[in-house]
Amino acid sequence: MAAALSLAERGVGRTGQNPSVGCIIVKDERVIGRGWTQPGGRPHAEAMALAQAGEAARGSKIYVTLEPCAHISQRGPACAQLLAEAEPARVVIALQDPDPRTAGSGIMLLKAAGIAVTTDVMVSEARKSLAGFISRMNRGRPFVTLKIASSLDGQIAMADGSSRWITGDVARAHSHVERARADAILVGAGTVRMDTPQLNVRIAGLDAYQPRKIMLGSADAPKGWEVIRTPQDIANLDCNTLLVEGGAATSAAFLRDGLVDRLVLYRAPILLGAGKACLNDIGLTQLQDAHGRWQLSDARSLGRDRFEDYEKAN
Amino acid sequence: MAAALSLAERGVGRTGQNPSVGCIIVKDERVIGRGWTQPGGRPHAEAMALAQAGEAARGSKIYVTLEPCAHISQRGPACAQLLAEAEPARVVIALQDPDPRTAGSGIMLLKAAGIAVTTDVMVSEARKSLAGFISRMNRGRPFVTLKIASSLDGQIAMADGSSRWITGDVARAHSHVERARADAILVGAGTVRMDTPQLNVRIAGLDAYQPRKIMLGSADAPKGWEVIRTPQDIANLDCNTLLVEGGAATSAAFLRDGLVDRLVLYRAPILLGAGKACLNDIGLTQLQDAHGRWQLSDARSLGRDRFEDYEKAN
Numbered sequence: 168m169a170a171a172l173s174l175a176e177r178g179v180g181r182t183g184q185n186p187s188v189g190c191i192i193v194k195d196e197r198v199i200g201r202g203w204t205q206p207g208g209r210p211h212a213e214a215m216a217l218a219q220a221g222e223a224a225r226g227s228k229i230y231v232t233l234e235p236c237a238h239i240s241q242r243g244p245a246c247a248q249l250l251a252e253a254e255p256a257r258v259v260i261a262l263q264d265p266d267p268r269t270a271g272s273g274i275m276l277l278k279a280a281g282i283a284v285t286t287d288v289m290v291s292e293a294r295k296s297l298a299g300f301i302s303r304m305n306r307g308r309p310f311v312t313l314k315i316a317s318s319l320d321g322q323i324a325m326a327d328g329s330s331r332w333i334t335g336d337v338a339r340a341h342s343h344v345e346r347a348r349a350d351a352i353l354v355g356a357g358t359v360r361m362d363t364p365q366l367n368v369r370i371a372g373l374d375a376y377q378p379r380k381i382m383l384g385s386a387d388a389p390k391g392w393e394v395i396r397t398p399q400d401i402a403n404l405d406c407n408t409l410l411v412e413g414g415a416a417t418s419a420a421f422l423r424d425g426l427v428d429r430l431v432l433y434r435a436p437i438l439l440g441a442g443k444a445c446l447n448d449i450g451l452t453q454l455q456d457a458h459g460r461w462q463l464s465d466a467r468s469l470g471r472d473r474f475e476d477y478e479k480a481n
Numbered sequence: 482m483a484a485a486l487s488l489a490e491r492g493v494g495r496t497g498q499n500p501s502v503g504c505i506i507v508k509d510e511r512v513i514g515r516g517w518t519q520p521g522g523r524p525h526a527e528a529m530a531l532a533q534a535g536e537a538a539r540g541s542k543i544y545v546t547l548e549p550c551a552h553i554s555q556r557g558p559a560c561a562q563l564l565a566e567a568e569p570a571r572v573v574i575a576l577q578d579p580d581p582r583t584a585g586s587g588i589m590l591l592k593a594a595g596i597a598v599t600t601d602v603m604v605s606e607a608r609k610s611l612a613g614f615i616s617r618m619n620r621g622r623p624f625v626t627l628k629i630a631s632s633l634d635g636q637i638a639m640a641d642g643s644s645r646w647i648t649g650d651v652a653r654a655h656s657h658v659e660r661a662r663a664d665a666i667l668v669g670a671g672t673v674r675m676d677t678p679q680l681n682v683r684i685a686g687l688d689a690y691q692p693r694k695i696m697l698g699s700a701d702a703p704k705g706w707e708v709i710r711t712p713q714d715i716a717n718l719d720c721n722t723l724l725v726e727g728g729a730a731t732s733a734a735f736l737r738d739g740l741v742d743r744l745v746l747y748r749a750p751i752l753l754g755a756g757k758a759c760l761n762d763i764g765l766t767q768l769q770d771a772h773g774r775w776q777l778s779d780a781r782s783l784g785r786d787r788f789e790d791y792e793k794a795n
Contacts, residue, residue, distance in 0.1 A: 322635070331768070441763075447754060454646075466782075
């Protein structure tokens with residue numbers, strides 16, 4: 168299942184409204200099929216892996232990170248049906264599909280076909296892997312990551328607005344990988360006006376991972392950009408993962424509305440003093456209310472800079 | 482020498498104008514004497530260790546973290562003279578004394594007495610251990626550590642000034658150990674007025690490690706406090722190590738004057754948004770000038786909080 172989850176990572180940020188799923192087919196202790204959700208969402212991971220395995224899939228053991236879909240789509244056959252027809256000995260599933268069109272019926276279809284099914288394997292890892300899709304299904308909005316690149320004293324620019332460069336090459340490359348994993352990137356109208364950021368992924372080999380560009384605000388956006396008026400409007404973006412890259416007003420607006428699920432901080436070993444703070448008012452009235460909201464999940468050095476990853480505490 | 486350096490740590494913050502030195506006497510592979518500079522600066526480490534070893538010091542090997550003093554003092558005999566009279570086979574010295582009254586003459590006195598002398602052992606560790614004394618000797622001012630306890634976004638208080646508590650118990654205990662290692666603690670007049678901080682060491686077993694309390698400003702200070710008018714006046718404090726604990730104006734004033742040698746950051750996993758920033762203007766005019774000044778030397782978790790230790794880069 169760990170290998171299947173690893174395959175699923177290949178699709179994160181590129182599968183549109185589909186979840187990025189990984190699938191491995193094993194027979195006689197050999198891997199005979201590997202699949203992951205393809206760009207745009209099709210073929211599904213199971214279809215890709217089954218195509219590789221061919222007839223050999225009969226009697227095999229199939230690992231898949233999400234319950235195979237059971238609903239009929241115009242874009243292809245249901246994976247649960249495909250799996251049943253391949254007659255594996257067992258299907259091992261990490262998570263039940265939160266999509267109400269499947270939600271257990273994929274598992275039922277497999278069992279009805281006489282195939283042994285194991286569920287709830289590496290659930291927490293799978294939840295993390297599928298966080299975007301789960302968020303869209305259960306909460307009707309994408310999983311939101313807020314990125315802040317600042318000095319040690321929490322400033323994102325000098326008082327005159329200059330901010331090139333605060334963090335170094337390694338941290339910037341890391342932040343481009345975060346971009347590649349997002350379906351869409353959002354910045355505020357002020358940032359668009361000041362910086363006209365490209366928001367693209369500038370890493371060799373990841374050229375195909377270019378997220379949608381979203382502007383928060385009421386101004387006209389440059390060509391190729393989409394515009395939303397309020398943070399709540401992310402519900403209409405119909406995407407799984409959103410990366411918010413500031414500035415201070417936009418970041419604060421998302422925090423104020425409780426719409427940030429993960430916080431990634433890049434901090435350069437510099438002090439700026441009176442510059443531009445990373446956040447405006449986030450609507451906090453009492454200090455004690457600030458506690459218990461964030462939990463460190465990763466901390467490391469990236470070149471001279473520090474990286475920290477915080478998840479929502481509950 | 483590592484053991485001697487470890488003994489020297491016991492005196493840091495308690496030896497007044499004297500360096501905190503460690504001394505170990507070894508004979509036939511057994512430790513027969515251990516000493517460290519005593520509170521107030523006397524007895525010296527060598528005197529303490531020699532008193533333990535007694536006659537057995539003859540023919541021994543003596544490790545000391547700083548060149549033994551050679552100048553005559555009304556407070557006790559010169560250590561180089563004491564060592565020579567004990568007739569050890571060899572004296573191993575980490576650092577030459579930067580005090581111009583000794584500065585090599587302790588080593589010369591030992592050699593003239595026919596004792597073998599090894600110098601420059603674990604020099605960088607010894608420089609760190611004796612950073613305060615070296616700073617006072619070479620630069621005429623204490624080694625200055627700036628402590629900042631903030632939220633992830635660099636705020637040290639809510640907009641209304643409330644700041645109890647940002648960091649948790651473990652971080653606070655750690656910061657009290659930092660206090661115990663300081664000869665003096667300094668805060669600005671604004672902090673004194675707002676918080677009337679105790680600035681004492683509240684850790685069981687460290688009751689005797691209470692630093693002097695210094696206020697920066699022109700207001701009247703509470704009883705038991707000393708007052709200086711400008712950061713440059715720390716030269717008159719005649720102490721080895723100074724811990725600056727804010728607030729934003731005071732921290733910025735020390736940074737602006739280039740008087741901070743080490744930065745210790747305690748960061749709680751909280752966001753405050755528009756509160757009180759940890760620093761005022763530090764006199765930076767170009768972003769690029771901020772780079773290259775600080776180098777991470779330690780990073781770890783303290784309970785839920787993060788601790789980072791930065792040293793001046795050159």
